[in-house]
Amino acid sequence: MYKIYKTVRGKLTNPQKPSPNCWIDINSPTPEDIEKLSPYFEIPEEVIISVKDIDEVPKLETVDDFQFILIQTPLNKAESEEGEFNVTPLGILYNKDYVITVSEGKNDVIAYLKSKLKNYPKNQIIDTSEKQKLILKLILFSSKIYLKYLKVIYQRIFAAQSEIEKVYHNQELINLIDISKSLAYFNRSLRSNFIVVADKLGKRKIFKSTEEDQELFDDVIDETRQAIETVKIYDRIAVDTANNTATMISNRLNQSVANLTGVTIILMLPTLVASIYGMNIDLPFQHNNNAFLIIMGFTLFLSMVGVMLFYRKKLF
Numbered sequence: 001m002y003k004i005y006k007t008v009r010g011k012l013t014n015p016q017k018p019s020p021n022c023w024i025d026i027n028s029p030t031p032e033d034i035e036k037l038s039p040y041f042e043i044p045e046e047v048i049i050s051v052k053d054i055d056e057v058p059k060l061e062t063v064d065d066f067q068f069i070l071i072q073t074p075l076n077k078a079e080s081e082e083g084e085f086n087v088t089p090l091g092i093l094y095n096k097d098y099v100i101t102v103s104e105g106k107n108d109v110i111a112y113l114k115s116k117l118k119n120y121p122k123n124q125i126i127d128t129s130e131k132q133k134l135i136l137k138l139i140l141f142s143s144k145i146y147l148k149y150l151k152v153i154y155q156r157i158f159a160a161q162s163e164i165e166k167v168y169h170n171q172e173l174i175n176l177i178d179i180s181k182s183l184a185y186f187n188r189s190l191r192s193n194f195i196v197v198a199d200k201l202g203k204r205k206i207f208k209s210t211e212e213d214q215e216l217f218d219d220v221i222d223e224t225r226q227a228i229e230t231v232k233i234y235d236r237i238a239v240d241t242a243n244n245t246a247t248m249i250s251n252r253l254n255q256s257v258a259n260l261t262g263v264t265i266i267l268m269l270p271t272l273v274a275s276i277y278g279m280n281i282d283l284p285f286q287h288n289n290n291a292f293l294i295i296m297g298f299t300l301f302l303s304m305v306g307v308m309l310f311y312r313k314k315l316f
Contacts, residue, residue, distance in 0.1 A: 002026040002033050005117070007128045012117060020097040021129040025110060027103050041065070041098065051091045052104050058192040060200040066093040066100075069135065071196060072189030073109045073142045074149050085149050085182035087189045090142070092135055099131045101138070109142045132207045136216045139197060143223035146186060150230050153179055157238055160245075176242040183235040190228045197224060266306045270299035 006013050006022035018024055018040040026033060026043070034043055044063045050056045050070050058071045069092040077084040090109060091102035103110055116125055126134050160175050197220055201207050208214045277283055277295060288294065 001028065001030075002037070005126075005128055007126070012126075012128075018098060021131075023099045023101070023126070023128045023134060025101045025103075025114075027107070027110070028105060029102065041100075043093070043100070043102065044068075047091050047093065047102055051089050051102050054086075054088060056089050058189070058196045060196050063093070066095050068093055069196065069201070071139060071142060071193045073107060074146045074186065074189075075106065075108055076149065077106075084178075085153065085185070087185045090138070092138060094131050094135060099128065099134050108145055109138060112141055112145060113138065132209070132213055133216060136201075136207060136213070136220050139193070140216070140220045140223055142193070143190075143220065143227050146190060146227040147223070147230060150186070150227065150234060153182060154234055154237075157234065157241060161241055176238055176245065180235065180238045180242065183231055183238060187228070187231045187235065190224060190231060194221075194224045194228060197221060262310045266303055266310070269302040269306055273299045273302070 003025050004015050004018055004022055005025070006015055006019065015022065018037065024037070026037075029043065029048060037043065042064065044066070047063060047068055056070060056072075060067070060069050062068070071090050071092070072087040073090045075086045075088040077086055088103070088105070088107055090107055093100040093102065101110060113126070126137060128134060156175065156179055160179075202217070202221075207217055273295060
């Protein structure tokens with residue numbers, strides 16, 4: 001499906017057909033969509049393939065009549081605030097007439113921009129005729145959403161740390177591993193996006209043609225750098241917390257094994273005496289009327305001595 005946006009005299013419209021200076025947003029393009037748009041432009045097959053490949057590396061290249069930018073954008077796979085975070089490609093095609101965004105399935109950057117456009121008179125954040133600004137803002141929004149999700153990830157790390165201080169469970173360790181996985185996706189994608197923006201877009205004069213464009217470009221660079229540094233810090237925290245958790249769980253297990261071993265040894269002493277007196281031979285005190293009490297007292301004495309020795313050795 002696709003939708004067309006065009007700014008006309010300060011108002012955002014939705015024309016039925018593409019025209020110069022419009023933005024076409026295409027999500028999960030179907031053969032029918034491509035056929036309807038074919039009289040105006042052809043979407044290269046490699047663009048669709050790149051957008052569908054979650055592991056595609058961000059890039060900037062010339063494809064047919066378009067300049068093609070591919071970036072990796074953050075994705076909250078779940079609808080809840082806690083979220084399950086990953087990344088998804090966003091393709092941006094532009095030429096002298098159009099800006100075209102191509103995505104596959106849910107894309108949080110496009111969803112964020114469209115939510116802002118619902119109240120366009122108060123949020124005139126785009127002008128479809130200013131293609132370079134629209135492209136830079138899409139990349140800027142991507143970095144801002146990365147930072148937003150990183151705050152959620154930090155809260156999850158903090159919550160996991162708090163739970164670990166109360167009780168050690170493998171689930172907390174699993175949660176931290178999932179967080180580290182999300183951070184790894186973010187780290188790889190942000191660094192690749194930064195290379196595309198700083199090294200490639202930065203060399204295109206169209207993105208720095210005015211002072212306002214230069215400021216917007218600098219904002220994109222700063223937000224992306226901040227997101228990269230934040231990922232690095234949170235990843236270190238998550239790894240350290242996971243390692244500490246694993247160490248504490250291991251120590252607790254070792255202590256439990258030591259306690260069980262001590263209890264087993266203590267119980268072995270009266271069991272040994274009982275086993276000896278279970279033999280069918282002459283034994284001390286067997287003719288004494290108080291034999292049971294004497295033997296019980298002796299086994300109790302041995303057990304108390306064992307407990308004291310273990311306590312002094314700090315094995316309990």
